[in-house]
Amino acid sequence: MTAQVLAGALADDGRRRVFAAIVLGATDRAAVAARSGLAGREVVTALRRLRDAGLVTGDDGDLAIDGGWLREAARSAPPPTDAERPVAVGERVLRTFLRDGVLVGLPAQRSRRRVLLEHIAGSFEPGERYPERAVDEALRGWCAAGGSDHVTLRRYLVDEGLLARERGVYWRAG
Structure with missing residues (x-):
């Protein structure tokens, strides 16, 4: 996964809320919906996008964040180019x-x-x-x-x- 894919997966507020709920221990859709404050349909859509990006693993009842993948992505990411650096x-x-x-x-x-x-x-x-x-x-x-x-x-x-x-x-x- 590239930094662009990661940024795209977390660009949406709803997907960030779902991601955060899983990080904080929610392992099923109902718990994710309760922690994120999102409707069930929004949770399902966000989970699909996060799974497609490789950030979330498991099915309903054993949802988890792929922490190993995130660490590997952080280690292998090249330093930002001038075009990628935040502009003052x-x-x-x-x-x-x-x-x-x-x-x-x-x-x-x-x-x-x-x-x-x-x-x-x-x-x-x-x-x-x-x-x-x-x-x-x-x-x-x-x-x-x-x-x-x-x-x-x-x-x-x-x-x-x-x-x-x-x-x-x-x-x-x-």
């Missing part, structure tokens, strides 16, 4: 709102917008002073896809404290 929230936000280095939209949620703005603020050198025209020009490049306008982006950067402003001169804060 920041990376997910950047993938969602940037295409080829161009802004396609601004997140409504402040924490996600902050991630995106921090990334954009990284295009300004710390300690260097920029006239408003240079800031606008740099931000227009980010806005080329129409996901936002440079003025809104500049205002967010200042409001979030990522850029500081005084008399039309901007610099990267922090």
Whole structure:
């Protein structure tokens, strides 16, 4: 069994509840239904899927988890590839709102917008002073896809404290 088959077998909430009931000692359908809170028909369907995946063994009255198989699957599983690793929230936000280095939209949620703005603020050198025209020009490049306008982006950067402003001169804060 592959990790994908295992994940597929346990992807459904009902199947997880049936699996947990068996782990906790239920050995027949009635006990599984009582512990899981599922109807008998749902239990039968979940048991069939879990048996097909190789997670559950036995028949009604002697249901069990194939613990040996699970241990073997854990030992033989290759390390996850980059594509299988969980994606950090920041990376997910950047993938969602940037295409080829161009802004396609601004997140409504402040924490996600902050991630995106921090990334954009990284295009300004710390300690260097920029006239408003240079800031606008740099931000227009980010806005080329129409996901936002440079003025809104500049205002967010200042409001979030990522850029500081005084008399039309901007610099990267922090």
